Amino acid sequence: MKRVLQIVPALESGGVERGTLEIGQALVAAGHRSLVVSAGGRMVPELEAQGSEHFAWPIGKKSPWTFRLVRPLRQFLREQRVDVIDVRSRMPAWVAWKAWSGLPPSERPRLVTSVHGFNSVNRYSAILTRGERVVTVSESLRSFLLSHYPHLDPGRIEVIHRGIDIGEYHPGFLPSSDWMALWEKTFPQLAGRYTIVLPGRITRLKGHFDALDILQGLQDRNVPAHLLFVGGTDPRKENYRRELESRILADGLAPHVTFTGQRTDLREILAISNAVLSISTQPESFGRTTLEALSLGRPVLGYDHGGVGEQLAELLPEGAIPVGKTQQAADRLAKWAKGDNPIPRWPHAWDLDTMCRRTIGVYENLAGG
Structure with a gap:
């Protein structure tokens, strides 16, 4: 011992x-x-x-x-x-x-x-x-x-x-029927939409403005997308959130963006999403949420740097794009939205x-x- x-x-x-x-x-x-x-x-x-x-x-x-x-x-x-x-x-x-x-x-x-x-x-x-x-x-x-x-x-x-615990995060996971019913009642604006999730706190590092650029690109490509910002806002970051909201209103994106606030059911949200973004402007040392999404079988589009770049290289190479290339990201997601979704590698050793x-x-x- x-x-x-x-x-x-x-x-x-x-x-x-x-x-x-x-x-x-x-x-x-x-x-x-x-x-x-x-x-x-x-x-x-x-x-x-x-x-x-x-x-x-x-x-x-x-x-x-x-x-x-x-x-x-x-x-x-x-x-x-x-x-x-x-x-x-x-x-x-x-x-x-x-x-x-x-x-x-x-x-x-x-x-x-x-x-x-x-x-x-x-x-x-x-x-x-x-x-x-x-x-x-x-x-x-x-x-x-x-x-x-x-x-x-x-x-x-x-x-x-x-x-991650592959007993909790695996491609066969499905949210309960009760959870689905409550989710659909709470967020009816997602019905029939190509739902894209950006998980993480509302901080500049997470790349929210890049996500809005990607969403605008999808609108221009006639993809009926809806963007979910899943994460809480620290009181010290309220000015940044107001910047985001001003940009959303100015670009006419308000009907296509939802702030969910802090959630304790991120696994379920990831599991029902059509795609997940991992676009932090600075490299992350690892990127646990990215791995959780990939393990749930969800396609992740992420910037090819740091730990996220390593995960994508091994588990979903199609999801990696150069940092800041938001129009390339929109092209990739538009292709996926037409039914050409890549499937992350499973099982894996992470x-x-x-x-x-x-x-x-x-x-x-x-x-x-």
Whole structure:
């Protein structure tokens, strides 16, 4: 049995946090002891119900005061006889590294740092390259690290794609009849329309203006399309949303665009869509929603960069287009709308079991067994 400590800032929501729970559950199932240090959050009860142990420390706060946790963490590592640390964020990584490096080499656990995004390139971010193993979630992220941190030995990097539960996301999934009835009653404007979904928060990064360009292109090509923006709006992004709404009104697209707001049924929405967009203006390190849509058998049209480009290259090459080529995107979707829908590759190896097995393999190999 190995004792593995994962460290994240908090457990409120998000992909990194979800991955922490998934790895914790897999560790317990494999007979290991799973410990998690974070500031806490609404995901803690689920984590503990799966058999992991949670320790509430304010380790993610970006403040010099957070370094007061270095000595307590060093003592914690000794008392709990931790075999492996996996730290998944920059501020916690600084605290963990100082605690770890202050131990005699013979007493140190093995140190893993996990990189989940294209962080700014500076000394603060460089801490995530100091692990004995550096786990990244895509080949694009691996290339990014090597190009910006020349001291990083490529042999220390392990690319482990995030995975999804193929029992939940598969081409045979269908929403319940009750869900369908409520959906059709709530959104009658979608009846008979070619429904395109852009999932994600209402932020400039997600490419909403490009989506409107694509929608306009479909209108010009006589495709009866309707665009769904599925995601909530942070109060700080209200000005951006107003920009979007002004553009929609100015171009006469209001009858063809719906903001659904935040939803808890994205799987069902993806499953009944005709096509899904993944057009973030900056490359995403992975793109979980893209993989979910592809696994549901839905055609995805996405920009060919970052983790999304990697997914499309392997699972649906027909869905990849150059960044910003909205008219090319409209041409592609118009072709699909005429019944020429491509089918994503299935089955695939981007599944949750593979992710967990490979991650635990890194821990076991480092810790010796």
